[in-house]
Amino acid sequence: DADVTQTPRNRITKTGKRIMLECSQTKGHDRMYWYRQDPGLGLRLIYYSFDVKDINKGEISDGYSVSRQAQAKFSLSLESAIPNQTALYFCATSDSSYEQYFGPGTRLTVT
Amino acid sequence: EDQVTQSPEALRLQEGESSSLNCSYTVSGLRGLFWYRQDPGKGPEFLFTLYSAGEEKEKERLKATLTKKESFLHITAPKPEDSATYLCAVRYLAGGTSYGKLTFGQGTILTVHP
Numbered sequence: 747d748a749d750v751t752q753t754p755r756n757r758i759t760k761t762g763k764r765i766m767l768e769c770s771q772t773k774g775h776d777r778m779y780w781y782r783q784d785p786g787l788g789l790r791l792i793y794y795s796f797d798v799k800d801i802n803k804g805e806i807s808d809g810y811s812v813s814r815q816a817q818a819k820f821s822l823s824l825e826s827a828i829p830n831q832t833a834l835y836f837c838a839t840s841d842s843s844y845e846q847y848f849g850p851g852t853r854l855t856v857t
Numbered sequence: 858e859d860q861v862t863q864s865p866e867a868l869r870l871q872e873g874e875s876s877s878l879n880c881s882y883t884v885s886g887l888r889g890l891f892w893y894r895q896d897p898g899k900g901p902e903f904l905f906t907l908y909s910a911g912e913e914k915e916k917e918r919l920k921a922t923l924t925k926k927e928s929f930l931h932i933t934a935p936k937p938e939d940s941a942t943y944l945c946a947v948r949y950l951a952g953g954t955s956y957g958k959l960t961f962g963q964g965t966i967l968t969v970h971p
Contacts, residue, residue, distance in 0.1 A: 787963075788964060789901070789946075789961040791958055791959075804958065836901070838900075844888075844889060844906075844948050845891065845903050845906055846891075846901075846903065848893075850900050851899065851900050
């Protein structure tokens with residue numbers, strides 16, 4: 747089984763809808779991250795969490811929120827999706843070495 | 858402005874033709890430089906971490922090196938299965954605090970033809 751899993755893998759939604767992307771990990775890491783990847787813009791950090799009680803904004807957090815339900819689970823929500831949030835979303839985990847391990851990604855399309 | 862720049866943007870090689878990818882950085886207080894491989898439609902896969910100038914790490918046909926301003930990913934006798942996007946990322950001190958965040962470069966798309 748994969749160490750970092752993301753659901754759903756693909757999602758098409760309409761403008762204004764609320765969307766939740768979920769991430770689970772079995773690596774036992776305490777640190778979790780959400781990124782988006784866009785062609786030409788690379789990977790950009792949305793939110794990160796160093797433990798269950800710690801949530802931090804990344805460089806592009808506007809329009810997004812997160813929830814750390816447990817050490818192994820970190821969810822990303824788009825409260826009201828807009829077309830420019832169409833992207834590939836990745837969850838990642840790390841331990842104190844900061845070597846990050848990524849999930850397979852969620853391809854989100856907002857029409 | 859602190860930044861990470863990778864070059865070239867794309868590189869086409871013949872099988873067996875060795876070459877290098879570059880990752881230059883202007884951040885201060887480097888706390889680690891990371892290399893990743895990403896196949897189309899998949900998440901980045903961790904390759905190496907380098908911490909100090911002069912450090913080298915190897916894995917199969919790949920060798921990563923680090924200086925005070927840049928890192929190189931050397932690919933020796935590449936095979937078609939080495940085709941992927943290679944990403945570098947840095948972790949650095951910001952405002953006197955060491956964050957766990959990584960700042961990624963744009964990546965180099967490597968294509969190895971048989």
